[in-house]
Amino acid sequence: MEPAGFTALLEALATVPPAAWLARSGTAYLMVNALHIAALGLGVGAAMLLDLRLLQAVGRQLPLVLLGPFLSRAAAAGLGLAVLTGLWLFSVRGAEYVDNPAFLIKLALIGLALANAGVMHASGRWTASLRAGHAGGVARAQALLSLGLWLGALLAGRWIGFL
């Protein structure tokens, strides 16, 4: 789709009832914004704790077979809600956000972080780590990458408002 058409689509999106309602209600907007932050707090927090556990930097006494699935599900739940609230917030002024480099970088970093997690699962390294009770070299490297990517995404997200 050509750029002008895409911008028109995003501007049309802003007029759709959920977006228009959120744009008009200052109180609703701040609540959805706060919910977005709470969700990513849970999601990124759980993901980082899991990464740190895989790196054996924290909770070494806590069995990975118990901690792993718990933190992984918490991360998924938090990030899922963050995506939903994020889409809603985005719809309010989508055409402007796609012009914001920090926003685009944030999306790219989230994509990479999710891809990294996907590879961890698809490769069998996740299951193998849980079974062994610890993460091997490549899994630990992925955990370190994951830490950097999520922190980067969080920073990029904050930076949006400062550009």
Added chain:
Amino acid sequence: MSLVRRLPITVALAATLSFASAAHAHHGWSWAEDAQSELAGTVQRVQVAPPHPWLDVKTAQGVVWRVDLGNPTQTERSGFTESAAKPGDAITVVGNRDKDSTRQRMKAVQITVEGKPYVMYPERVEKR
């Protein structure tokens, strides 16, 4: 708690609070010049949606400036709504320009649209 222990804690707390209040007074203005200036032109675009309302203003020289208004609550309090300005309206802006002179960006303290004034930051209006 003895005075010896209380005093450094009190000093630290006072320092933190004064820093915090100074920072609060300056919140969102750190990128702008200290001195206020005026901008005149015509309205190009109006955006009142959260997180932060703004206007695009085109000067007589054809340069388009991005003018940041107050936050949604402050903007609403000034009386400025989406219907208050439309493209083509004459506007003057009193506020603080970006310290970076290569950027055409300004933080509005007060705007006047077709003769009607809207004060975004009453505490920052300078008496003339």
